[in-house]
Amino acid sequence: MSESMAPPKRAFAPVQWMRDNLFNTWYNILLTVVVVYMIGTSIGPLLNWLFLDATFTGADPKDCVGDGACWLFINQRLNFFMYGFYPDAQQWRVDIMFFLLAVAFVPQFIERFPARRWLGIFGMTGLPIIGYILIPGGWFGLEEVQSNKWGGLMLTLILAYVGIIGSLPLGIILALGRRSEMPVIRGFCVIFIEVWRAVPLITVLFMASVMLPLFLPEGMNFEKLLRALIGITLWQSAYMAEVIRGGLQAIPRGQYEAGSALGLGYWRKMRLIILPQALTLVIPGIVNTFIGLFMDTTLVLIIGLFDILGTVQSTITDPAWQNVAIEGYVFVAFCFWVFCFGMSRYSQNLERKLDTGHKT
Amino acid sequence: MTEQMQSEQGQTVVDSAKADKTIIHVEAMHKWYGSFHVLKNLNLDVAQGERIVICGPSGSGKSTFIRCINRLEEHQQGKIVVDGVELTDDVRHIDSVRKEVGMVFQHFNLFPHMTVLENCCVAPIWVRKTPRKEAEATAMEYLKRVKIPDQANKYPGQLSGGQQQRVAIARALCMKPKIMLFDEPTSALDPEMIKEVLDTMIELASSGMTMLCVTHEMGFAKTVADRVIFMDGGEIVESAPPHDFFDNPQEPRTQQFLKQILHH
16 A cells, blocks of 8 residues: 655745735736725824824813824713613612623633533523613612613613524524424414514514504503513514524435434424524524624614614714714724624634534 | 245234234235325234345335334324334324334434434433433443444544444434334445445344345345345235245246346
8 A cells, every 4th residue: 555645735935925816917916006005095094093193081072182083082971872871870780791791601702611501501591580680670679770771782782682582592483383284383483474574673663662552451561672672572583583494494304204213202303403403504694683683773763762872873962072973983883893793703613613514 | 836825824824923922013004195106005014023124116115114114104094003002193102103113214314413422322311211321321332233332422424324324223223122124224325335234234133123124135135034025016016035035936026126136
């Protein structure tokens, strides 16, 4: 038998690489020059505006001098952007929730973090319960804080988090129901999905806040935020159901049959065999939907809830601050980007981990 | 003529001699796919420990037939009784039959998201309620028996076809079934891997397992089977012990089939 050889080494030579890829034809040379020129002329001013000429600290709007960004504005109003009208003395409750959220989910990015799986499970189950007790208060001696005082990033996270946690299991149930052999269940799921999916979120929110109270009996009136949360969750679960159904359809019939032949009943077969594979397949779609939802939470502005975008938007019209709109929007964009990028990275992480290199 | 008698009476002899040990009883069973009559009036009694090979041209309904025995397909007429339980729409009946009937598929159908060991343990743990430790020990035992204990912690995707099929056999055996069904277990394998799977099946047969195999491996049928059943057009055309079946087939359709498959 002839001996195995190592594969030929491919040395990385930057000059050679550039010659092959950036300067190989006349139009590539032209393109390279134009792009380099554009980057070169824009990056300097951008850095200047963002950091070098920017004002970060100070006492009041007059400290914002110079051509750079006025981050002082964000700095000064950060409390409002984070908590809305949540009373200062009670904000530690929200801080605990921020902290717990970080404890539950940041370790998910760190391979080999001890008990990270349990932290994840806590984040999906225990965390909402603690939040439900802590944030509104009104029991255990906690002062009650009405939901119309909630706002800012905290509200955005509550909306997105409840939407995500609620819509995933609901979506799974709806997707399974739509593939059920029982006509009543299937019919119900099809109607539910098709109705909710055909309605824009903005309409759902509007209905939940304005129309729903008209239909409810006198005295049965639950809060606007709760109505919005239910609306968002149901609306989102219809989308989620279709994403998951795509995954279920990709699982070959042999997997169902092998599960059945081993004597696994419907629910065990789904939970142990089918769903783990189907959900893994559609992680990109699921995260895409989550990110979409995260962005869509900004629509609650139209029913008078102040999420992070709402708080920023209402502040930039403050006459005390002049020309801070760009800073405000950049800040909002950055906040959204951090969370959405985080979700995206996590999903890639998960995909890699769950890939067993074999699709039947 | 004598063979004809034997083949026809073979069943009755088995019936009367081991009447108490009949483990599968199929009586006047019919099945349709829509308006297409796939299985026509099938009758079969399988005694405990009997090894049966079912062969026939493709589309003859042989796979459909054995899939009816653990109700992966449902029959519309007639009666199937497995280990004393009649298969009906009753889910509890179906579940109790499936516990006792292992199945090996043409395309293995291993669970790709689980390791080999997890594949073997999932049903004992969740269906038989075996403690995990015990289930794993049993699984390792069977993996040793199919000669791949060293692959226990790999994923199915990392194994060759022959290895995967042996895992599939071990997975079915871990449920300690009374009956094993094989649905063309070697048809999807590369030629050099067929032998390792057949060897495993032969070893299993020698341990006294009741086996129903749909296969084209006539060598296997000759060495292992107690009875060979030939199906064509959804019917059982001929049923005889292997030496009669191969050396002296009675039915013209059987003769033609054997000529086709043995003639090269």
